[in-house]
Amino acid sequence: MIVKMGTVVVGGTKQNMSKEEILLQGKFELFPNEKSFYNVELRRTGITYYPVDGVKTNKSVKYLHFGDVIGCRCRKSLDQKHASKAYLTIFAYPLRKKLFSEKYVRFKNHVTFARNFDSTFDGNRKVVEQWRRVILHLCRQLPVHKKDVEKCSVPAKTKFLVLVNPHSGPGKAMQIYQKQVAPMLDEADIQVKLIQTDHAGHGMEMMKSINRTDYHGVVIVSGDGLIYEVINGLMSRVDWEDAIKLPIGCLPGGSGNALSCAINYSAGESVETDAVLHSTFILIKHRIIPMDLVLIQQPHQQVYSFLSVCWGLLADIDYESEKFRAIGEARFTLQAIRRILSLRKYRGKLSFLPVSEYIPKSSINNNSKIVNMSGRNRRVSLQSMENIEDHDDTQDVKVRSKSVPTHLHRGISESIDNEEMFEEQLTDIRESLPSNEFNPGNMSLEDSTENKRPEFSLSTEEMEISDDRNKSSVTMSNSVNSLQEVLKLSKTSNGEVPTMLPSLDDQLPDNWVTLEDDFVTICATYQTHLGSDVIMAPDARFSDGLIHLCIVRNGIQKTELIQIMGMLEKGSHVDHPSPFVELVKVLAFRLEPETSDSIIMVDGEKVDSTSLQAQVLPGLAKLMAIQ
Numbered sequence: 001m002i003v004k005m006g007t008v009v010v011g012g013t014k015q016n017m018s019k020e021e022i023l024l025q026g027k028f029e030l031f032p033n034e035k036s037f038y039n040v041e042l043r044r045t046g047i048t049y050y051p052v053d054g055v056k057t058n059k060s061v062k063y064l065h066f067g068d069v070i071g072c073r074c075r076k077s078l079d080q081k082h083a084s085k086a087y088l089t090i091f092a093y094p095l096r097k098k099l100f101s102e103k104y105v106r107f108k109n110h111v112t113f114a115r116n117f118d119s120t121f122d123g124n125r126k127v128v129e130q131w132r133r134v135i136l137h138l139c140r141q142l143p144v145h146k147k148d149v150e151k152c153s154v155p156a157k158t159k160f161l162v163l164v165n166p167h168s169g170p171g172k173a174m175q176i177y178q179k180q181v182a183p184m185l186d187e188a189d190i191q192v193k194l195i196q197t198d199h200a201g202h203g204m205e206m207m208k209s210i211n212r213t214d215y216h217g218v219v220i221v222s223g224d225g226l227i228y229e230v231i232n233g234l235m236s237r238v239d240w241e242d243a244i245k246l247p248i249g250c251l252p253g254g255s256g257n258a259l260s261c262a263i264n265y266s267a268g269e270s271v272e273t274d275a276v277l278h279s280t281f282i283l284i285k286h287r288i289i290p291m292d293l294v295l296i297q298q299p300h301q302q303v304y305s306f307l308s309v310c311w312g313l314l315a316d317i318d319y320e321s322e323k324f325r326a327i328g329e330a331r332f333t334l335q336a337i338r339r340i341l342s343l344r345k346y347r348g349k350l351s352f353l354p355v356s357e358y359i360p361k362s363s364i365n366n367n368s369k370i371v372n373m374s375g376r377n378r379r380v381s382l383q384s385m386e387n388i389e390d391h392d393d394t395q396d397v398k399v400r401s402k403s404v405p406t407h408l409h410r411g412i413s414e415s416i417d418n419e420e421m422f423e424e425q426l427t428d429i430r431e432s433l434p435s436n437e438f439n440p441g442n443m444s445l446e447d448s449t450e451n452k453r454p455e456f457s458l459s460t461e462e463m464e465i466s467d468d469r470n471k472s473s474v475t476m477s478n479s480v481n482s483l484q485e486v487l488k489l490s491k492t493s494n495g496e497v498p499t500m501l502p503s504l505d506d507q508l509p510d511n512w513v514t515l516e517d518d519f520v521t522i523c524a525t526y527q528t529h530l531g532s533d534v535i536m537a538p539d540a541r542f543s544d545g546l547i548h549l550c551i552v553r554n555g556i557q558k559t560e561l562i563q564i565m566g567m568l569e570k571g572s573h574v575d576h577p578s579p580f581v582e583l584v585k586v587l588a589f590r591l592e593p594e595t596s597d598s599i600i601m602v603d604g605e606k607v608d609s610t611s612l613q614a615q616v617l618p619g620l621a622k623l624m625a626i627q
């Protein structure tokens, strides 16, 4: 059985469910047909119900799974005829298979039971309220023991600050919020303080002064632009280290909703169909997940990015399509066609610190020459070798960089269970980092960045409590399993975000790779999606501690480029054999455009067209998501 919050069932079928211990059972009428009675049984994973006078068969038993339930409420009838009845409405959003497709989508299924065994409403309400309290616990994955059923109290309410950008995308964000989001948040009993931004920069200003403890999270209903503002507002504070722990949730309201698409994708929920419903469902059932940020440095500015850095073709498409934002996401497709027809090349230098040995794809394909340079950096130019000076030799060789030891990287990592090995690893890391800033004393063992799919989701508050509990139990051995842990941030003496990047004017260390070439585009992403139909880095995870670089070099045929762009919809471009397209996982990179007339976009925002360098900040932000 598939155990995905989204895709099918959390925990099992109704046959499995019926084997579980019954916590509560009773007879209820089923609204609106209030003539027949149903036996209703409440178990840990859900509710089953079947007609009292019918035969109990697999078909006649219906069930509601708590993985699909976002809340429930006790109600009274307005009709005097039913004044004594107490109603229990359960707000469920189960999945059903989409017509002519293998995909599953959620639909609204609200089930109401009525209780009328007592002559008074209060008498009936007492029973219904007990059911409600138990359901609220179980749909939030809070444990309920049979002996505690009677004492079960109403779980604490969650409070969100909701920011809506009325100008994002086609300008429908407020409408989306009021029509689709607000009713579901209400069903989940979530308190909301709603603010509509009234100018660009408003989100950033608010984050500079917000009291972090007033809310369990900030929810952004817009495109990616407002998320960028929120993150940079939080990071600009003196108490950035604490402020950035404010969990961020996002719902698609703009034309570029990349993060929201990545959240849906990660949860196994629909990205294309009813995206708002699925995003709101995830927001309600969320856990708090660490999310990498990327520090971006330019000569005159420093910003924090959660999504991407694009240069060349993809940056031009993003920037030049701004004027078509009224048509929503189609603006990207329209501009992509225009741009590919008049394809440009962009000369520059790209340097990066790879996480594993870098083997240039073109050399694998053996159709380009590679220059192994003397000097501090290895420079590789596949096309314009005449532009490279100071080289020793021109030869067909594989250029390998000394990379960060792969066994330190999560996913490839092996567990380290003794101090000796731990010390060895620290030595390796010290050697692999390009600066002397590494200081094991700075290691914070605060959050485990384990990418476990939660079986159940907890509310913000509950997660914060369990985070705290975890703190003491995280051991040094398991936290050093990954490089992210070693780079874990803690305040430097001057209160700034620590970085391992050299100054922009300084030469890069030996373990970086430098490519100097004519490029078509360079795109660094840290989320799976750049749009609902652009899966740029299908294997990216919110806190994998990686920057996923996609490098497209000049020389690629337009037809091949169009083919690859088409493959982005499924993320299958990663398997494309073109020697002009490379995907490299890195911890940091530096981009040096040769001229200053090209566009660079960071998270969909245009930045200066000057040199730029970036470094991943593992798990620094907190995201409301499921993975």
Ligand SMILES: Nc1ncnc2c1ncn2[C@@H]1O[C@H](COP(=O)(O)OP(=O)(O)OP(=O)(O)O)[C@@H](O)[C@H]1O
Pocket (backbone or CB within 6 Å): 165, 166, 167, 168, 169, 170, 196, 197, 198, 199, 200, 201, 202, 222, 223, 224, 225, 226, 229, 253, 254, 255, 256, 257, 325, 604, 605
């Ligand atoms: N009330 C407002 N009026 C004008 N601009 C605003 C307002 N609120 C936010 N903004 C700005 O609008 C820009 C675009 O917002 P957002 O990303 O939400 O929408 P979008 O249409 O998807 O745009 P993008 O394609 O840039 O992601 C952001 O840079 C943000 O700073």
